[in-house]
Amino acid sequence: MEDEGRRAGTAKVDVPAEPCPSEQGKTFYGVEDVPPVHLCFLFGLQQAILCLGSTLSIPFIISGMICAEDESDVRAKLLSITMFMCGLATVLQSTFGVRLGIVQGGSHTFIAPIVAMMSLSKWSCPHPSGEVSVNETSFAGDKDEAWQLRMREIQGNLILASLTQVILGCTGVMGFFLRFIGPLTIAPTISLIGLSLTGVASAFNTVHWGIASLTFSLIAIFSLFLARIQVPLPSFSMKRKFHMTRFPVFQLLPVIISICIGWFVCYILTITDTFPNDRNAQSYYARTDSRLDVMSGMPWFYIPYPFIFGTPTVSAAGYVGMLAATLSSVVESIGDYFAAAKISHGTPPPPHAINRGLAMEGFCSILSGLVGAGHATTSYSSNIGAIGITKVASRRVFQVAGIILVVGGVVGKIGAVLTLIPDPVIGGILTVVFGMVTMVGISTLQYTDMSSTRNLTIMAIAIILGLMVPQWITQNPNAIQTGHSEFDQVLNVLLGTAMFVGGFLGCLLDNLVPGTSEERGIKKWRESMYDSNGKVIESNVQYDIPYVTKYIRKVECFSFIPICPTFDGMSDNMSCRKRRPRDFDMNLGDKHPNENNEQNDTKL
Numbered sequence: 385m386e387d388e389g390r391r392a393g394t395a396k397v398d399v400p401a402e403p404c405p406s407e408q409g410k411t412f413y414g415v416e417d418v419p420p421v422h423l424c425f426l427f428g429l430q431q432a433i434l435c436l437g438s439t440l441s442i443p444f445i446i447s448g449m450i451c452a453e454d455e456s457d458v459r460a461k462l463l464s465i466t467m468f469m470c471g472l473a474t475v476l477q478s479t480f481g482v483r484l485g486i487v488q489g490g491s492h493t494f495i496a497p498i499v500a501m502m503s504l505s506k507w508s509c510p511h512p513s514g515e516v517s518v519n520e521t522s523f524a525g526d527k528d529e530a531w532q533l534r535m536r537e538i539q540g541n542l543i544l545a546s547l548t549q550v551i552l553g554c555t556g557v558m559g560f561f562l563r564f565i566g567p568l569t570i571a572p573t574i575s576l577i578g579l580s581l582t583g584v585a586s587a588f589n590t591v592h593w594g595i596a597s598l599t600f601s602l603i604a605i606f607s608l609f610l611a612r613i614q615v616p617l618p619s620f621s622m623k624r625k626f627h628m629t630r631f632p633v634f635q636l637l638p639v640i641i642s643i644c645i646g647w648f649v650c651y652i653l654t655i656t657d658t659f660p661n662d663r664n665a666q667s668y669y670a671r672t673d674s675r676l677d678v679m680s681g682m683p684w685f686y687i688p689y690p691f692i693f694g695t696p697t698v699s700a701a702g703y704v705g706m707l708a709a710t711l712s713s714v715v716e717s718i719g720d721y722f723a724a725a726k727i728s729h730g731t732p733p734p735p736h737a738i739n740r741g742l743a744m745e746g747f748c749s750i751l752s753g754l755v756g757a758g759h760a761t762t763s764y765s766s767n768i769g770a771i772g773i774t775k776v777a778s779r780r781v782f783q784v785a786g787i788i789l790v791v792g793g794v795v796g797k798i799g800a801v802l803t804l805i806p807d808p809v810i811g812g813i814l815t816v817v818f819g820m821v822t823m824v825g826i827s828t829l830q831y832t833d834m835s836s837t838r839n840l841t842i843m844a845i846a847i848i849l850g851l852m853v854p855q856w857i858t859q860n861p862n863a864i865q866t867g868h869s870e871f872d873q874v875l876n877v878l879l880g881t882a883m884f885v886g887g888f889l890g891c892l893l894d895n896l897v898p899g900t901s902e903e904r905g906i907k908k909w910r911e912s913m914y915d916s917n918g919k920v921i922e923s924n925v926q927y928d929i930p931y932v933t934k935y936i937r938k939v940e941c942f943s944f945i946p947i948c949p950t951f952d953g954m955s956d957n958m959s960c961r962k963r964r965p966r967d968f969d970m971n972l973g974d975k976h977p978n979e980n981n982e983q984n985d986t987k988l
Contacts, residue, residue, distance in 0.1 A: 410729040410775075411728065411729055411771075411775045411776070411777050412632070412635070412636060412775040412776060413427075413775070413776045413777060413778040413781070414728065414729070414730070414777055414778070415483075415484060415485060415728050415730055415777050415778065415779050415926050416778075416779070416926055417778050417780075418778060418780045419776070419778055419780065419781065423636075424778075424780055424781055424784045425784060425788075426637060426640065427636070427637075427774070427776050427778070427781040427784070427785075428781050428782070428783075428784030428785035428786075428787070428788055429640065429785070429788055430637060430639045430640045430770070430774065430785075431487055431767050431770065431781065431782060431785040432471075432487075432785045432788040432789050432792070432802070433639070433640070433643060433802060433805065434487070434639060434764075434766050434767050434770055434813060434814075434817065435470065435487050435489040435764050435766065435767055435789075436802050436803065436805070436810070439466060439467070439470055439489040439490045439764075440463060440466065440467070440803055442466060442490040442492065442495070442758075442759050443459060443462035443463045443465075443466050443758075444459065445495060446462060446495075446498065446538075446758045446759065447459045447462055447531075449498055449499065449502045449534070450502070450531040450534040450535050450538070450758075451509035451530060451531050451534065452531040455531070457681060458531060459678075459681065460678070460681040460682045460683060460686075460796065461686065461756075462756075462757070462758065463678065463682065463796075463799065463800075463803070464682065464683070464686040464688065464793045464794070464796050464799065465686075465688045465752075465755055465756055465757045465793065466490055466757050466759070466793070467789050467790075467792045467793035467799045468688050468755075468789070468790055468792075468793025468794060469688070469748070469751065469752045469755065469757045469761060469793070470487075470488055470489050470490060470761060470786075470789050470793075471785075471786045471787065471788065471789025471790035471791075471792070471793060472748065472751070472786065472790055473488035473744075473745070473748035473751075473752075473761040473786075474486075474487050474488045474782060474783075474785060474786030474789065475783055475786035475787065475790070476744055476747075476748060477741065477744050477745065477748070477763075478779050478782040478783050478786065479779075479783060479930065480740070480744060480929060480930070481740055481741045481743075481744030481745070482721050482724075482733055482737045482738070482740060482741030482744070482927070483737065483779060483926060483927055483928075484721060484724040484725060484728065484730070484733070484777075484779070484926075485724055485728060485767075485768070485771055485776075485777045485778065485779060485781065485782045486720060486721070486724050486763045486764070486767065486768065486782065487763075487764045487767040487782060487785055487786075488745070488748060488761040488762065488763060488764065488786075489761065489762065489764040489767075490757070490759045490760075490761065490762075491709070491713055491759055491760045491761065491762040492584075493709045493712050493713050493716070493760075493762070493877070493881065494542070494706065494709045494713075494759050494760050495759075497541075497702070497705030497706050497708065497709050497873065497877065498538055498705075498758070498759075500701075500705050500873060501537065501538065501541070501699075501701070501702045501705060502534060507534055507537070532693040532694055535693045535756060535758060536693055536694050536695065536696050536697050537696075537697050537698075537699065537702060538702075538753075538758050539693070539696035539753045539754070539756060539758065540696030540697045540698040540699075540702070540753070541698055541699065541702035541703045541705070541706045542706055542749065542752065542753035542758070542759070542760060543696060543750050543753035543754065544698055544703050544706070545703060545706035545707045545709070545710045545749075545760075546710065546746045546747075546749035546750045546752075546753060546760060547746065547750060548707060548710060548746070549710050549713075549714060549742060549743070549745060549746030549749065550743050550746035550747055550750070551746075552714065552742060552743075552746070553739045553740065553741070553742035553743025553744070553745075553746060553946075553947065554739070554743050554946060554947060555946060556735065556739050556946025556947075556951070558714060558718065558738060558739065558742055560735075562735050562738060564891060564895050565891060566831075566894055566904055566905055566906045566909055567828045567829060567831040567832050567904070567905040567906075567909055568829075568832060568839060568842050568843065568846075568890050568891075568893075568894040568904060568905065569887055569890045569891040569894060570719065570722050570825070570828050570887075571825050571826060571828040571829050571843065571890070572825070572843060572846035572847050572850055572883075572886035572887060572889070572890040573715070573716075573718070573719035573722075573825065573883045573886060573887035573890065574719045574720075574722065574723045574726075574821065574822075574824055574825030574828065574883075575821075575822050575825030575826055575847065575886070576825070576847065576850045576851070576882040576883045576885075576886040576887070577716060577719055577720065577723070577765045577821055577822075577825070577882075577883050578765065578769070578818045578819060578820070578821035578822030578823075578824075578825065579822055579850075579851065579882065580850075580851075580854065580881075580882035580883065581765065581766075581814075581818045581821075582818060584814065584818075585811055585814040585815045585818055586811075587811070588807045588808060588810050588811025588812075588814060589808060589811035589812065589815065590666070590811075591666060591667055591668075591669045591670050591806075591807040591808045591811070592659075592666075592667045592670040592806075592807075592808040593808070594808075595646055595649065595650060595670055595806065595808035595809060595812070596808040596809075596811045596812040596815065597812065598645075598646055598649065598812065599642050599643070599645075599646040599808070599809050599811070599812025599813060600642075600812040600813070600815045600816045601812075602638075602641070602642040602645055602646070602812075603638050603639065603642045603773065603812070603813065603816045604816070606634040606635070606638035606641060606642065607634070607635065607638045607773050607774075610634035610635075611632065611634055611635040612632070612635075613632070613633075613634060614630035614631060614632055615630065615631055615632070615633045615634070616628050616629070616630055616631075617629060617630075617631050617633075635774070635775060636774055636775065636776060637774070638773055638774065639770060639773070639774065639813055642809075642812070642813065643805060643809055643813065646806070646808075646809035646812065647672065647805060647806065647809055650670055650671065650672050650806040650808075650809065651672045653670070653671075654671045654672045654673060659671045669806065669807040669808075670806045670807065670808050671806065672804060672806060673804075674806070675800075675803050675804055676804070678800050678803050678804075679797065679800040679801070679803075679804070682796035682797055682799065682800040683796045684795065684796060684797055685794060685795060685796065686793070686794065686796050687794060688755040688756065688757075688793070689755060690754040690755055691754065692755060692756045693756045696753065696754075700870065701869070701870055701873075704870040704871075704873060704874060705870075705873045705874075705877070707874070708873060708874040708875075708876075708877035708878055709760070709877055710746075710749075710760070711874075711877075711878065711884075712877055712878055712881040712884055713745070713760060713762045714742055714745075715881070715883055715884045715887055715888075716762065716763070716765075716881070716883050716884075717741065717742060717745055717762055717763045718738060718742075719825075719883055719887065720763035720764075720765055720768060721733045721737070721738060721741055721763070722828075723765070723768050723821060723824050723825065724763075724768045724771070724777075726824050726827070726828060727768060727769070727771045727772045727777070727820075727824045728771055728777035729777075730777075730926060732909070733927060734927060735946070735951060736927070736946060736947055736948055736949055736950075736951040737927035739946040739947050739951075740929075740947040743947060745760075745761065745762060745763070748761045749761055749762075765817075765818070765821045766813075766814055766817045766818060766821070767782075767785075767817075768817075768821060768824075769816070769817030769818060769819070769820035769821040769824070770817050770820075772820040772823075772824065773816065773817065773820060779926075829843070829905075831905030831908040831909050832903070832904060832905030833902065833903045833905070836899070836903050838897055838899050838903065839899075839903065839904070842889075842890060842893045842894055842897065843890070845889055845893065846886040846887070846889045846890035846893070847886060849885060849886070849889055850882045850883070850885045850886025850887075850889070851882060851886075853879055853882075853885045854879065854880045854881065854882045854885065857876055857879050857880040858880060861876065864876055864879075927949065928949045929948075929949060933949050936948050936949060936950060937949070937950055
């Protein structure tokens with residue numbers, strides 16, 4: 385067992401398999417660390433389970449919108465495609481994208497434009513009597529074509545909008561704006577991600593508050609009171625053979641243990657018929673057999689492939705709606721990147737990592753559209769919050785989580801087993817992790833002077849309006865009337881997204897209201913990325929592209945490509961020649977990293 389643990393960025397140095405906190409006692413496994421294989425699987429399974437509650441609800445919603453709510457085989461296909469694409473996107477993002485511990489899941493932000501699209505009269509579902517709309521008369525006898533036509537419209541507009549996200553990432557447009565982003569922008573953005581998702585957790589908890597309370601209480605007990613207990617477990621190594629070793633089980637696996645206990649309690653209450661057997665009852669989905677139909681409907685094997693439902697179609701209204709959801713997702717993802725780096729105790733992501741992460745999300749969303757998932761993929765805040773509980777931020781763990789999701793999508797029965805977890809158990813987990821995300825955002829304020837009235841006022845405005853405006857939009861969906869329906873839809877989606885409203889206001893006020901760099905926290909924020917000589921802090925190499933970075937650093941022209949590790953996002957010099965470090969904007973006196981500083985290539 386001792387021979388298996390090895391740090392990814394260190395050569396010829398053995399690390400004990402038993403996890404040890406870092407020098408600051410912050411994480412057991414950092415982003416670059418590689419846990420033993422068996423632990424990687426358990427940690428990856430833990431992260432995969434966390435994203436299922438939110439992700440797998442999307443196929444059920446979309447199947448209703450495309451008039452296939454009664455088609456169990458359609459639902460099964462969509463479930464398999466969703467799980468497959470989330471796993472593939474997770475592997476690509478953690479390996480080649482932003483390279484942080486982030487799980488990619490289905491985005492609920494795109495549900496709103498899909499609802500708007502499918503509410504048009506030409507997409508109205510056939511009447512129960514068998515009547516069909518004008519567009520469907522040519523295939524009235526083909527029930528599959530009826531829902532596939534609607535799915536192709538969703539696919540086409542999703543692909544087009546996601547292509548826009550790829551362009552935003554590859555051109556460095558979003559990375560350019562990072563020069564205006566500081567702690568007073570990041571703090572409300574991340575905090576509102578957690579706060580705005582309380583309704584999601586509450587919906588799961590409402591099924592049965594007792595089971596939900598049991599689950600999040602167990603997590604609190606394991607991670608707060610029992611975290612330091614080293615449980616003796618049997619182990620094996622070539623040197624010591626079979627032996628006993630001590631392992632902090634409750635610290636590293638609180639989610640899996642809590643799910644197992646909550647699932648077992650629900651099973652007991654199910655077989656004793658304590659939970660009602662009526663689908664219309666509130667606590668029905670606390671039963672462990674509430675989704676057995678998914679198990680029977682899922683195929684053993686299902687391989688998604690492009691254009692499975694035909695050639696996608698596009699429309700102006702559909703594209704505009706999807707574009708609004710894409711822009712909202714971009715803002716949320718940037719906040720997630722900073723949250724993941726913060727909670728992993730790493731350096732903030734540099735511009736090239738942000739650009740590459742956004743481009744990779746757009747690319748994976750294009751793949752989702754091609755294979756018929758019907759939704760984009762985006763970073764999941766719940767999995768980021770789990771890092772703070774488990775103290776496991778290893779990139780390899782998230783790659784394994786992605787592989788588990790891919791296998792669950794291809795081997796349908798395996799994925800179906802994971803969908804059987806009762807809703808209140810998932811809700812209890814989400815309650816804790818969403819709270820953790822919120823506190824990560826608030827902790828970013830440590831860089832700023834929080835005795836400053838200026839900073840307190842900016843945060844107050846960003847947080848309160850970030851909560852109030854989306855609530856008002858939800859309660860008054862037709863309040864915005866500019867005379868252009870497409871523009872109205874864009875405004876509704878953006879203003880209905882809490883992290884966009886709060887982050888935009890925080891960024892705007894922070895850059896408009898006078899304040900020193902120390903007061904704003906900009907100076908400390910920049911110092912966390914670069915040392916006193918203007919060079920990239922060594923741990924920042926975790927954002928380098930594996931295998932090719934050392935070659936990229938030898939070609940100076942690559943420093944102008946926004947997704948390359950040598951790109952700093954600040955230079956306006958576009959000539960292909962050797963550049964010298966220069967000062968940051970905002971007169972901070974900090975230096976840019978030395979682009980010619982050779983670093984060892986980051987391992988996969």
